[in-house]
Amino acid sequence: MKPIITIIYLMLSFFAAWDSAKADIIINEVMSNEPGSQRNFEWIELYNNSDSSKILTYYSLNIEGDAFVFPEQSIGAREYFVVCRKLFSSDGTAGFESYWGDADSVWGDSESENYKIYQYSGMSLKNDSGTVTLFYTSAVKSIFKWTEGGADGVSWERFTPTSSAIAESTDPKGGTPGRINSITPGQYDLALVSAIFELSNGITKCDFTVVNVGLSAVVGADLRLYHDDNRDTAVTLGDLINITNLPDFSPGDTFHILENLQFEGIYPSILVQLSPDDRSYNNMELSTVPGRDFPPIVINEFLADPESPLKTEWMELNNRSDSTINLQGWLVGDSNGLSPITAQKYLIKAGEYIVLCEDSANFRNFYSNNDIPLLEISSWVGLNNDGDVARLIDSIGYTADRFDYETAYGENFTWGRGEEAGRENSWGRSVVAGGTPGSENEVYYEAVSEKIKVITEPNPFSPRRDSEMRITFSVPPGDNLAMRVYDLQGRIIKTMLDRIPAMDGSISWNGKADDGYPLPPGIYILYLEISGAGQYKQTVVIAP
Secondary structure, three states, X not given: OOOOOOOOOEEOOOOXXXXXXXXXXXXXXXXXXXXXXXHHHOEEEEEEOOOOOEEHHHEEEEEOOEEEEOOOOEEOOOOEEEEEOOOOOEOOEOOHHHHHOOOOOOOOOOHHHOOEEEEOXXXXXXXXXXXXXXXXXXXXXXXXEEOOOOOOOOOEEEOOXXXXXXXXXXXXXXXXXOOOOOOOOOOOOEEEEEEEEEEEOOEEEEEXXXXXXXXXXXXXXXXEEEEOOOOOOOOOHHHEEEEEEOXXXXXXXXXXXXXXXXXXXXXXXEEEEEOOOOOOHHHEEEEEOOOOOOOOEEEEEEEOOOOOOOOOOEEEEEEOOOOOEEOOOOEEEOOOOEEEOOOOOOEEOOOOEEEEEOOHHHHHHHOOOOOOOEEEOOOOOOOOOOOEEEEEEOOOXXXXXXXXXXXXXXXXXXXXXXXXXXXXXXXXXXXXXXXXOOOOOOEEEEOOOOOOEEEEEOOOEOHHHHOOEEEEEEOOOOEEEEEEEEOOOOOEEEEEEEEEOOEEEEEEEOOEOOOOOEOOOEEEEEEEEEEOOEEEEEEEEEOO
């Protein structure tokens, strides 16, 4: 997203000769703090702020005490002229034309090269402070002075040709050689200063801020959204998603646009574009936004309070999308901090699980399944036992998932997300101590029903044919939930649950008794009881 840009102007005191320069050639822009160590990218831009052509032979530049005399060239009315340290790339070093032109080692053969330029290899500009002076014979015509380094690879621009104020360029490329300065107000100039996207229940909330930074009112403009899958900003009407007609804008007006839209996919590329005006670079924003199928990765299970012999916290992620996702750049943590999952490329395929942990050796010592994909986080952010937030942030910076919990369960029980249909956004306690890292969760949920409800399927069931019976139950809140199977003589032959807090969930039964032996075909009684909240009986049949 694009931050709102605040321009800080450095007010300068110039000589009295400034008045005579207002309708003459001026020093308009200076690239003194070249990107990185690319000193060849230094340059100075002149602008003819008059209605007549000027012969440059009579002008000279004083660059940090070094005199530069112009060749026999002229600069037309309202035209630009650039003096650069190196024009073309050679010897493995980049030149002005390779970055500000079309990089074909020829100047003047493209639209971006429609101004005159001259190479002066003796140019040397200071980053932190400096002065460049333009003379006409011996008279001072223009002075350009900067008193700080500014951002790396960003030029200093004059606010207007008749102003003594300069500021850093706000152009995305770092400067505007041969063009109107980025900080100079245009006549008609709407700016898209922010584009914010947030997903909620499959709908992307879009919040755009548009400001009239020009000198005149703007009437009849609109804001358009396009699909831009190849991210080249070359869109057609077939890519159009939405049009919002904007109100009339007076200079300085700000307008917020709120739209709720559904974008297909996980990470669609969306181009936000204002109507054309005098300055194009601040009219658009290309964003990767959360679509209908976001997030691809979710937090699926976590252990916040490990007890001996399990000596490590862990968190399980699940790729619930149909795509392979790279976890490089993703972050995981709690309410107080986040840690990178991996600095390297790590692909998690559709449907796969991965466990993130504080100590991989302790994790492997406790769990017998060594096939569980496991990543040890070098700077693990601990999850609090008395309530916290488990967070997952994607590589773009969107919150992929978060779960707020009031307490850890203790006794090595985990918090787990439901994976059965209708329970995908429900959380509860793992059925077994230690949870189910690397595989589908078995979870008990908070009891909220008004009465006991039980579904057994299949019933009758054949251990030989069906393997097991699935018992799904919901119960009222209470204490000491018990679930047992009795034979017709009233003997307890299988204890499913015994004296646990009332919870909803499901449990599988393979038709065996507590001693592990298969029960003979016949009729049995499934019995549920919650202290003070009721009881339930149902016949279940084991078939041959």
